[in-house]
Amino acid sequence: MVPTLHRLPFRATLRLLALLIVSWTGLAHAQATFVGGTADNFALPTEPVSPSAGLLTWIANNYAYAGSRPYDQTGIDRYFATTLAGLKRAGTTCGGTLRITVRNGDSNDSLNLWFTDGNGNRLGSPNPIAWSNYLSSLGVPLNTTGTIVLDLASLPGIIDGINTYGFLDILVQDDSAVDSLSLSLTRCKSDVYIKDNLADVGAEPGTYGPSGIWSSPDIRVCQTAGCSGTQNPLFGQTNYIYVKLRNTGPNAPLPSSPVTGTLHLYRTLSGGGSTWNGDWVYIGSTTVTVPGATNVNDFLEVVVPWSSVPAPGHYCLLARWDSPTSDPMTFPELVPSNTVDNTIRNNNIAWRNVNVVRLTPTRPTEAFDFRVRNLLKDRTSLADLQVRIPGGASFISRGQVLLQLEPGLWQSWGKRGEGFEIIGEGVVRIVNPSGARLAGLQLTPDGSQIVKVSFSANAGAAPEPFEVQVVQYSEAPAAPGRVTDVGGVTYQITVGPDDK
DSSP: OOOOOOOOOOOOOOOBOOOOOOOOOOSTTOEEEEEEEOOSTTOSSOBOBOOOHHHHHHHHHHSSSOOOBOBTOOSSSOOEEEEEOOGGGGOSEEEEEEEEEEEOOSTTOEEEEEOBOTTSOBOOSSSOOEEEEETTTTTOOTTOEEEEEEEGGGSTTHHHHHHHHSOEEEEEOSSOEEEEEEEEEEEOOOOOBOOSSTTOOOOSSOOOTTSOSSBOTTEEEESSTTOSSOOOOOTTSOEEEEEEEBSOOTTSOSSOOOEEEEEEEEEEESBSOOEETTTOEEEEEEEEEEOOOSSTTOOEEEEEEEOOOOSSSOEEEEEEEEBTTTBOOSSOOOSSEEHHHHHHHOTTEEEEOEEEEEEBTTBOEEEEEEEEEOOOSSSOEEEEEEEEOOSSSOGGGTSEEEEEEOHHHHHHOOOEEESEEEEETTEEEEOOTTEEEEEEEEEOTTOEEEEEEEEEOOOOSSOEEEEEEEEEEEEETTEEEEEEEEEEEEEEEEEOOOOO
């Protein structure tokens, strides 16, 4: 039951003073502490309170006499009222603790928290935000002194009110005294992440099963600024890389706090395995502040110009969000290390290796270089090359996929695997609509070789979309003796008429 405020006569004159102490207790769990009064067991002289004009108006409108008692003043028939202001200086608040030491002077006296506007009206919509309870119910019996400790996050609406209004009204009825109080607010943390795939929610490390993490939907390329969708970059001009930064990761429950950091972008040859940081070439960066988020769908899309496409061709892109003091990498990026491992472990990193394939009557075939990289420096690595057909219609039933291996890779391969047929020296055709796997490839130490991937189809009257993935499985320093997914390329294929 919410206690009823009662009216008893009193008179008071007071001085107003807002006392603020801010203390930061760590970057990940920053706290701001606001205090009033001195913890001196009601010793005189008294200390002043700081009620807002609106709170004083509310008292005048709802009580027989206006005003408030100061800290340490005992006796009857006076409200204690104070306002803790400037609470937004702590940033967005996710939690808080109020400690208040009181002397209970009446069995029906209560502690009250709310928010009052300048006209003395209690704030909140559709109903005023307010919390109240009897001092005796809060563990301070009649005619005793005790300290009440409240977890504000457990009190409906109070944290939201602090974030909305930036202050908190504290009122104690009216035969009871207050020695001192402190309010410690926990600042919301930040956790920016970039999706590795559509299902990614920022978990570290991620669990992806058979889904590749090298086709981030949050990274896209435009040949001209402001395009929709994604395109292949063009050589000889400035392209634009767009990255969505989501301040909604699981390490910072909503709402999150704004955070400043730098988005770095890198490129490497299109293909499978890659080593951080030797295989990656720097493109550019931008420093941004990602706003605090209140909704899981909130994001900030950032653009970085790309004026250094080195040659015609296709490239992998790597995005790294770097905010070492506020949102650091959870797992260190060792040098050298496997890019897949770093991307799985850190939600600050995302990898996009997507080629857009457009097959038309005038261009019925397109071919792409796929680099197969040995992540082991000192010995030959076992490797498989898999062609995946993720759900939906199979391009293999509509067109043709050929893989052409370099002579050294071809000659060392035992021609093992499934879902393909050999149609010439160094060339295999994928025949299984569900995909194929070339098993037992031999990669030279610390080397890379090229597999040319070709797509061809006869275009129909209407555009048809397909997707094919080529994935490298090989040994890695962290997993010697077994082949694991170390990277791949998603080919987004459209078969249809020429553009008009």
